[in-house]
Amino acid sequence: MSSTRLAGRLTRLLNLVPYFTARPGISAADAARDLGVTPKQIMDDLNQLWVCGLPGYGPGDLIDLSFSEESIVVTFTAGIDRPLRLTSTEATVLLVALRSLLEMPGVVDPTAAQSAIAKIEAAAGSAAAGPAAAADPVPDDPVAARIRDAVRDGRAVHLTYYSASRDTVSERDVDPIRIVLIDEHTYLQAWCRTAEGVRLFRFDRIDAARILDEPARPPQRALDDDEHLELFAGDPSLPAARLWIAPTYTWLLDYYPLTDVRLLADGSCEAVLRFASPEWLVRLVVGLGAGVSVLGPPALRDAVRARAAAALDAYDVLGDDAAG
Template sequence: MSTRLSGRLTRLLNLVPYFTANPGISAAEAARDLGVTPKQIMDDLNQLWVCGLPGYGPGDLIDLSLSEDSIVVTFTAGIDRPLRLTSTEATALLVALRSLLEMPGVVDPSAAQGAIAKIEAAAGSAAADHDAPPAVSDDPVAATVRAAVHRGRALHLTYYSASRDTVSERDVDPIRVVLIDEHTYLQAWCRAAEGVRLFRFDRIDAAAELPEPARPPAAVDDEDSFELFEGDPTLPAARLRIDPGYSWLIDYYPLTEVQLQPDGSCTAVLRFASPEWMTRLVVGLGAGVTVLGPADLVAAVRARAAAALDAYDALAVDEPDPGRVTEL
C-alpha cells in the first residue's frame, strides 16, 4: 500500500470518533483541525457512507447527516468503540508481528516488541507465547534506511548487485520500503541509473543519510505499482533453453521472453553484466540448461565445461584402482 493510501485510511478511521466528539461541526472547521481541505473532508465522508459491518445493508453501514455547514454521525457501526481482540485474533497478530521481526528492515524491532508486550498483557495467557524468541536488536544499516524513508532524506548506499557480481556506491532518493517474497527492499530513485531500483536490505553493505531531502520524480513517487526486476537494455542477453525439470529457475531469476515449447521445455532471456558470472551459473546448472546465444557465451560455457571434465579425468588417473592388487 502506498504512503498516500495508507495516510487516507488512517484519516478515515479517525473521522468517526472525531465527528462523534464534535457533533454539528462544519467541514471548514474540521478541515482546519485535521490539516486537509474541506473538499477532502467531504470526499472522505462520502467514502465512509459505504463502509461498515458485514451484511452492508441498513443498520450495518456508517450513517451520517452532513452538509458543508454541519456534520453529524448518526450511526458509528462500532468504530467509536475500542477494538477488542479475541484470543484467536490476538494470537494471529502476535505471530504476524514476530514474523516481521525476523525480516530485516520492515519494522523497528523495539516498536514491534513493545506492541507484542502490550497485546500479550491485554489478551492474557490465552495469547501469550511462553516460548517467545529473545529480543531482536535493530540492524544499523536497516535502521538508517528506514529512518531516511521516514524523514524523507536522500541516502548514500554501498550495495552488492547479485546480477552484476559487483559492489557499487550510489546516491538514491528513497520512495518506500516494500516486502516481496519474504525479502525486504528499499524502492528508490537511483541517481546514477536515472530510474527506479529495488535494493534488497541484506545486500546493502553500508548506508549513510545525506544532508538533503529525497526528491524522486513526482510521477514515480505517486506510482503504486512497480516491477521487481526491470531489464536493463544496455546489458548483454543470454538466450537459454530450460528443460522441464528446471522450470523452478523462472521463480529464482529475472527471466524474460519466456516461451513454452511443445516438449515441456522453455526458452527464456536472462540479462547479465558479468560474463564470468553467467558462465559459472550455466555450468553449475548442468545439462538442464543450454545456452543458445550469444556465440561468445556459448564458447565460454563449452570451454569451462571441458576444463571441468579434464579436471575430473586427471583425478581419475591419479586415484588407485581398487581392484588391482599391489605385490610387495
C-alpha cells in the same frame, strides 16, 4: 492492478478513517504527502470509502465523509475508530504476523514490535501466548535502522550495494520512496541518481548505508507510478539469456531477477535472466551443473560449453597426474 498495488491500497483504506478523524479539514495534498501517495490516489480512496461500512449498508451504516481537494472531514466512522477487541484467535494471528515481521529486516522497529507483542499477550492471556513469547529481544540491524530513519525523515542515502545480476558492488546516492515487502524479502524502493530511475534495493544486499545531509527528492513521476513495485521487471538495457531450469533448481527464482517464467509439465521451467557481465553468467551456469541450461543466445550457450569443456579437461589432467 497487481497484487502489490491492491495490498498497498487496502492498507491505506484501513488507515484513512482514523487518520482523517485525527486531522479534520486536512487537504488532499497534505494527506498525500504524509501517506506517500498522490492526491489523486487519496481522492480515489475516499470515493471507495464512501460505499464502505457495516452490514445493512443503509443510512447510518456506511462511512460518511465531507471531502474535496481542499478539505477532508469524516462525519461518521461506522465504528472504525472504536477500540479494537480481539478474540483469542485474532490475537494469535496478529502475534504470528508480528513475529514474522521481526524476522524481516527493516520492516518494523524491533523494539516497537516486541512492545506490541507483549501488550497483546498481556491482554489476550495464555490463549494467545506461544513458544516465542519468551524469546530473547531481536536486535535492530544498524543498516536497516538507518534506512528506515531516512525514509521516515525524507533524507537521501548513500548506499554500498551488491547487485546479484551484475555480480558487482557499487556505490550510489538514492532518494528513498518507501520500504516494501515482496516475496518474504524487504526492499528499499528509491530513485537511484546513478541509474536515473526507480530501483528496488534488497536489504540483505545493502552492505552499508549513510544518511546524507540533504532531503530526498525523488521525481514526481517516481511517486505517481507503482509499476516499479513489480520486482522482476529487469533492466531492458541489459542483454538477456533464456534458461532452462530443472525442477529441483527452481529456488533460483527467489534469488535472481528472472522474468518471463514459463512452467513446463515436468516441473521444470524456462525463464529470462538479464545480465551485465557474460563472464559472471557463464560462471553461474557452469557452477549449477545439470540443473540449468542456456537456451539462447547461441554465443552464450557456446561460451558455457567451452567453460564446461575446459573444466573437464582440467580434471583429466589431474587424473593423469595422479596415475603417473
